[in-house]
Amino acid sequence: MTDTIDPYAHFAHEDDYPDLDLDAAAGRLSAALALRTVHAGPDTTDFAPFDALYELIRESYPRVAELGTAERIGHSILITIPGADPALPAALLLAHQDVVDVVPGTEEEWVHDPFGGHVDDEWVWGRGALDIKEMLMGELEAVELLLSRHGRPRRTVILAFGEDEETSSRGATAIASELSRRGVRAAFSLDEGVTTFMDAGAYGAPGTTLIDVCLSQKGYLDVRLISHGSGGHSSNPFGGTSLERLCLALARLAETRPSPRLTPVVAQTFGILAPYVSEGPFQTLVSDVDANAGRIAREAAQVRTLYPLVCTTMAVDQIEGSASAPNVMPADASATVNFRLLPGTTADDVVRWVRDTVGGDIEVEILHHTPAGRLDRASGLGYDELVEVLRRYHPGTLVVPSIVCGGTDSVRYEGVCDKLLRVTPFRPAPEELSRGLHGVNERISRRTYAQGIRVIAALLERTVL
Ligand SMILES: [Zn+2]
Known part of the structure; x- marks a missing residue:
């Protein structure tokens, strides 16, 4: 639209x-x-x-x-x-x-x-x-x-x-x-x-044209996950390879993901838009944005254009360290995951969540970080x-x-x-x-x-x- x-x-x-x-x-x-x-x-x-x-x-x-x-x-x-x-x-x-x-x-x-x-x-x-x-x-x-x-x-x-x-x-x-x-x-x-x-169709207000004045910006965080392995011949991969453990860790992250959250700015956007919202699922929820903040955030996370506004997003972008041949086990395998932090979410919050989610056998390190804006x-x-x-x-x-x-x-x-x-x-x-x-x-x-x-x-x- x-x-x-x-x-x-x-x-x-x-x-x-x-x-x-x-x-x-x-x-x-x-x-x-x-x-x-x-x-x-x-x-x-x-x-x-x-x-x-x-x-x-x-x-x-x-x-x-x-x-x-x-x-x-x-x-x-x-x-x-x-x-x-x-x-x-x-x-x-x-x-x-x-x-x-x-x-x-x-x-x-x-x-x-x-x-x-x-x-x-x-x-x-x-x-x-x-x-x-x-x-x-x-x-x-x-x-x-x-x-x-x-x-x-x-x-x-x-x-x-x-x-x-x-x-x-x-x-x-x-x-x-x-x-x-x-x-x-x-x-x-x-x-x-x-x-x-922008057309406000994503908010359930099609036909309303928006100008966004942005009052903050998302933070940037690259996190590397390292799964250690000793390599060797793959005839006895007891306990799984480093690459398998890395993939399982990434799968756990992808299945969990940081939860949606309505920041005060996006809550205000919904508040201003409320009189124009004519379509579900937001139509009834915007009658009381504060009381319905959690549900609005979860619904917004289902809409492509609103998703980054209510989520600290996570993108698994790079993976390295696979073995040189199909019959050789990899040594260290690593993946780099890019997060964009909602205002109010810190790198420490994300790293803690990553560590809790992937388990102790994966090393987690911060590569690059710019905090979210005020x-x-x-x-x-x-x-x-x-x-x-x-x-x-x-x-x-x-x-x-x-x-x-x-x-x-x-x-x-x-x-x-x-x-x-x-x-x-x-x-x-x-x-x-x-x-x-x-x-x-x-x-x-x-x-x-x-x-x-x-x-x-x-x-x-x-x-x-
Ligand atoms: Zn520019």
Whole structure:
């Protein structure tokens, strides 16, 4: 159902900000898309395109340059526009400079060079047009518009663009620790999040179009299970091989799985949606979300699109260590299991559950871990104005709080920002997104780009002046 939504059916007030020069803005976006800012680790990255992007930003936004200071932390970018009232906590606009590379073998499928910055009457083409240079440049466009209309704002505005969100988020971590060292506080932030409109059919409210404003993100955890074996000839496999014991352990995990749970954010989503829910199984349950939280979580876990919102998910992704021949027993066999943690679930919780489930003869170790994000409140400065603005520019939609199931840089700013909002105000059609994001022929329509700039400008007008 989601792939039939026409985004333009939910666009309004496109005549706001007549001083927004869309041709010029599209040209600046195309110049940014022509820079191949692929981050391949600190030692092997070609940083020349990152340097060029920094120069492009400094040259393209004269009022930002005049009223603000731009600096680089590593290859990440921090721009501060000091507000007239330094006592007010800042507004923080986030994005990342890096893009994923073109998938090898798909080069021929691109209609235009992914790093050519092609612009036509309808589209701006290129890798990063939807993830997330449109947001990076769009935030600058909105700030430039704000400064040219109103001059210096009351509240400080900070733009922070990490260099490696797609790989390690070290850039965002470095920016956040520098802000913290300087004693900078932000009241709220805006970062990438859910991008498309979604039909609420999964919630039992078909025909209702949703905009998700994400208030947290799931954690990331890789766990390795190791089953020890001594190898040898397989004529006497007394007690089973290491591989068998590993498979039994994985089977026990798969049969058990972490239980579904309704986090406060998803409970609130159901609460807001309640008047629109017309289909079972949620129709009766949403009349009292708190009392029915357990049942709602269990039902939601049966729906593909809701499953990751109510479960710490578990994916057995890698297995290693099988023997070299059919008549030889394997030595150590191991499997790597990827978990995505619901806010409120810790790595310790998961590892304890894994150990209890697999039994004592399997070694369990943590390989890589990013905790789940803090769960912020769906109200107050930043959130309220964002909801108001999204409703203005995207009528016929319902704004609901949610959580990001992948990763974003936002989580790195928890120490300096009171409310981390994750929503991409540039709303393409779902089919554009599913094809273009990390895929082929990534592009953004001029109309979508302009509307996103209006949303950010209007948010700033309501929060920083
Ligand atoms: Zn991104």
